[in-house]
Structure formats: structure tokens, C-alpha cells
Amino acid sequence: MTGIAVSEAAFELIGACAHALRFAVGAPLDRPYAKVELSTTNPAPALYRRLQVVSPPPTRDGEPWQSGLTLDDKPFEPSELSDRLAEVQIAEGTPSLDLPDPQWIVLDRWIAIPRQRATMEFSRSERGRQLLSVQYWHPLPEGVESVTKEVEFHGTYRMDFDHPPADDWIAVSFDAFWPPERDSADVLIPLGDCDENCPS
Numbered sequence: 001m002t003g004i005a006v007s008e009a010a011f012e013l014i015g016a017c018a019h020a021l022r023f024a025v026g027a028p029l030d031r032p033y034a035k036v037e038l039s040t041t042n043p044a045p046a047l048y049r050r051l052q053v054v055s056p057p058p059t060r061d062g063e064p065w066q067s068g069l070t071l072d073d074k075p076f077e078p079s080e081l082s083d084r085l086a087e088v089q090i091a092e093g094t095p096s097l098d099l100p101d102p103q104w105i106v107l108d109r110w111i112a113i114p115r116q117r118a119t120m121e122f123s124r125s126e127r128g129r130q131l132l133s134v135q136y137w138h139p140l141p142e143g144v145e146s147v148t149k150e151v152e153f154h155g156t157y158r159m160d161f162d163h164p165p166a167d168d169w170i171a172v173s174f175d176a177f178w179p180p181e182r183d184s185a186d187v188l189i190p191l192g193d194c195d196e197n198c199p200s
Contacts (some may be wrong), residue, residue: 002120002121002122002123002146003024003026003120003121003122004122004130004132004138004187005029005122005136005137005138005139005185006132006136006174006184006185006186006187007174007175007183007184007185008027008028008029009025009026009027009028009029009047009049009113009174010025010026010027010029010120010122010139010149010151011023011024011025011172011174011187012024012025012026012120013129013130013187013189014156014197015192015195015197015198016170016189016190016191016192017191017192017193017194017195017198018161018164018165018191018194019160019161019164019194019198019199019200020158020159020160020161020197020198020199021053021107021157021158021159021161021170021172021189022157022158022159022195022197023156023157023159023172024120024154024155024156024157025049025111025113025153025154025155025157025174026113026118026120026151026153026154027047027113027151027152027153027154028151028152028153029139029149029151030139030149043115044115045114045115046112046113046114046115046153047112047113047115047153048110048111048112048113049110049111049113049174050108050109050110050111050174050175050176051107051108051109051110051111051159051172051173051174052100052105052107052108052172052173052174052176052177053105053106053107053108053159053161053170053171053172053173054100054104054105054106054170054171054173054177055104055106055165055166055167055169055170055171056104056165056166056167056169057097057167057169057170057171057188058097058098058099058100058101058104058171058177059097059098060094060095060096060097060098060133061095061098062098065078065097065133065169065171065188066078067094068090068091068094068095069088069089069090069091069094069131070088070089070091071084071087071088071089072087076088078168078169078190079168083128084128085128085129085130085131085190086124086128088131090131090132090134090135092135094133094134094135095134095180096133096134096177096180096181096182096186097133097171097173097177097186098177098180099177099178100171100177104166105162106161106162106163106164106165106170107159107160107161107162108162108176109159111155111157111159112155113153113154113155114153114154114155115152115153116153116154116155117150117151117152117154118150118151118154119148119149119150119151120148120149120150120151120154121146121147121148122138122139122140122146122147122148122149123140123145123146124140124145124146129189130187130188130189130190131187131188131189132185132186132187132188133171133185133186133187133188134185134186136184136185158197158199160199165191168190168191169188169189169190169191170188170189170191171186171187171188171189172186172187172188172189173186173187
């Protein structure tokens with residue numbers, strides 16, 4: 001498993017099914033344009049982030065969430081070819097996902113990411129399991145296939161959904177899908193099979 005950058009934090013998908021989301025989060029990443037300075041005299045014991053999961057994913061500027069995504073130079077169809085997610089392209093300037101309709105929110109929790117040093121792997125192949133909602137900074141230098149980064153805060157979670165997702169896809173946000181000009185990316189994930197960590 002490898003991570004993807006979604007803000008100053010990295011998200012690592014472990015599994016997602018109709019019952020729960022399994023994932024890890026690490027922070028902060030050393031973004032070149034927005035570095036996070038941690039206190040060395042009075043270090044925080046944890047970072048807190050609001051996790052919101054929505055199904056079906058919210059619209060995008062009023063249009064379907066897949067607007068701006070293409071595969072083979074054609075509009076991306078979420079119901080097809082989920083094994084080719086690594087090839088899906090996001091058009092430059094594609095707007096963020098909209099605020100969700102409350103009835104489609106399947107999970108809304110604050111999570112504590114403990115101060116716990118860990119390493120996270122980043123690989124270009126990770127795009128094959130999920131999609132970022134917008135074009136976003138990647139910690140991999142050009143031409144490099146994988147890299148390892150150290151994070152000061154890290155946690156692994158299983159979050160059970162409050163009610164069943166209404167679609168085969170979920171959208172995950174650490175900013176509650178707000179504001180529209182947020183400096184973060186949401187994650188679009190096709191639901192898969194249950195595994196040994198599934199609550200069912």
C-alpha cells in the first residue's frame with residue numbers, strides 16, 4: 001500500500017466496501033509551496049481532521065462528479081473500466097467537488113492523528129486504486145516511480161459507515177468539501193470487496 005497527497009497530509013487506502021472505509025493518514029508532508037512548521041518546544045500530541053465520506057460523490061460545479069475526467073480522450077464513465085483508473089486524466093482547471101447533499105453523507109467524524117513517527121511510501125501505481133478529485137501536487141519528483149517519506153503524525157483507522165452507500169463510488173474529504181477554493185484534494189474511491197477488516 002502506498003499513499004497519495006491530499007493536503008499537508010497523505011491518505012493511504014487500505015480497503016473500502018459497502019460497510020466501512022479502512023485507511024491510514026500521515027502528516028505533515030514537505031510541500032514545497034506550503035510547508036508546515038511544527039513546534040519543537042511544545043509539540044502537539046495529535047492533529048485533528050474532519051473526515052467526511054459521501055456516496056454518491058457530490059456534483060462538481062453542478063455537473064456530475066466525473067466531469068473533467070477523461071479516459072482515452074473520452075469522458076470517463078465510472079461504471080466502466082475501474083481497472084484502468086491509473087490512466088484517467090484530470091483536466092487542468094477542473095473545479096472541486098461541491099458541498100454534498102446531507103442525505104448522501106455516510107460518515108462524518110473528527111479523527112485524531114497521534115504524534116507517532118512513521119514512514120509512508122508513495123508510488124505512481126497507487127493511482128490505480130482511486131482518483132484525486134482535482135489536479136494536485138505529488139511528492140514524487142519527475143521521472144521517479146516511488147519514494148519514502150517520514151511523517152511525524154500517523155494513524156490507521158477503520159470507520160464503519162452510518163448507513164449503506166447509495167452508489168458504487170464514495171468521495172472522501174478532510175475539509176468537509178469546503179470551501180470551493182480549498183487547497184486540498186478529495187479522493188474518489190470505487191467500492192470493493194469486503195476483507196478481514198470489514199465489520200460485517
